[in-house]
Amino acid sequence: MNTRHHLEANLKRLRMPGILMNVDMRSQEAGENNLSYIDFLSLVIQDEIVQRENNNLKRRIKAARFGMEKTFEGFDFRFNENAISSRLIRELATCRFIDLRQNLVIVGPPGIGKTHIAKAIGHEACRRCNSVLFKKAHRLLEKLLAVKLYPKYESLFRQCIKVDVLILDDFGFRKLDSKEAELFYALIDERLGNGSTIVTSNRPPQDWINIFPDMVMGGAILDRLVSGAHKIMVSKAKSYRKEGQSLTHKPLDKKEKED
Ligand code: ADP
Ligand code: MG
Numbered sequence: 001m002n003t004r005h006h007l008e009a010n011l012k013r014l015r016m017p018g019i020l021m022n023v024d025m026r027s028q029e030a031g032e033n034n035l036s037y038i039d040f041l042s043l044v045i046q047d048e049i050v051q052r053e054n055n056n057l058k059r060r061i062k063a064a065r066f067g068m069e070k071t072f073e074g075f076d077f078r079f080n081e082n083a084i085s086s087r088l089i090r091e092l093a094t095c096r097f098i099d100l101r102q103n104l105v106i107v108g109p110p111g112i113g114k115t116h117i118a119k120a121i122g123h124e125a126c127r128r129c130n131s132v133l134f135k136k137a138h139r140l141l142e143k144l145l146a147v148k149l150y151p152k153y154e155s156l157f158r159q160c161i162k163v164d165v166l167i168l169d170d171f172g173f174r175k176l177d178s179k180e181a182e183l184f185y186a187l188i189d190e191r192l193g194n195g196s197t198i199v200t201s202n203r204p205p206q207d208w209i210n211i212f213p214d215m216v217m218g219g220a221i222l223d224r225l226v227s228g229a230h231k232i233m234v235s236k237a238k239s240y241r242k243e244g245q246s247l248t249h250k251p252l253d254k255k256e257k258e259d
Helices: 003-013 017-032 037-064 086-093 114-127 137-148 151-162 178-191 205-211 215-225 240-248 254-258
Strands: 104-107 132-136 165-169 196-201 230-233
Touching: 003 017, 017 037, 037 114, 037 132, 086 114, 086 230, 104 114, 114 132, 114 165, 114 196, 132 137, 132 151, 137 151, 137 165, 137 178, 151 178, 178 215, 205 215
Parallel strands: 104 196, 104 230, 132 165, 165 196
Antiparallel strands: none
């Protein structure tokens, strides 16, 4: 076996794909620029680090189950400038509130970008090595309650508690029954102080109390979820679904229309 093959076999054994992929190019670069051994070694190790970080990011994004991914690179901050403070969003995009295990509530009419912002913050959180899970709020509760029928959901509750950032999309869509409310209380109570929860809703938090069958439990949940949370509260803004498309001439695909 020649040295090149030996190196390749060893790098595969050590699981160092970043070095393997770049070593020929780096060795050519080293020859052309008379790089020292130390400089060369430093470059290939940096390649390995970049490759591992990319792989980890991909893994975290896949685990977050965003469905259609959204990022701030694709967000037009000027579109609803008057209604949605770009300064606040940029501050939230730093994920400092996630380090502090604080919550975020995003409220406003349909189509203004609530889900987009929540997913984009989730994406930033993934980039900063946080674990994230995105779920439609009511669908999640349905799944958690169906655990007896579908054992595959058994680990879901633990995952929802453990994850650094839990995004509950479209909360408050309909009334909860007592089982759903109890489960939701357990979830929010367990997460309090241990992770960040991001909630989006078309209804303002003062209306949420009405979706709970029991006002006392509802109050306790809202106290934990909303009281100390950061808030993006929009009462009136343009729907990007209606108006934004004409700016980009890019029709929404079917999956997004269903979101
Ligand atoms: P909401 O959750 O408030 O109903 P969405 O986040 O689903 O709205 O937004 C509807 C569509 O418009 C999505 O495709 C989203 O990516 C897009 N969108 C909304 N606001 C913006 C924006 N400011 N810049 C770019 N795309 C946007
Ligand atoms: Mg939405």
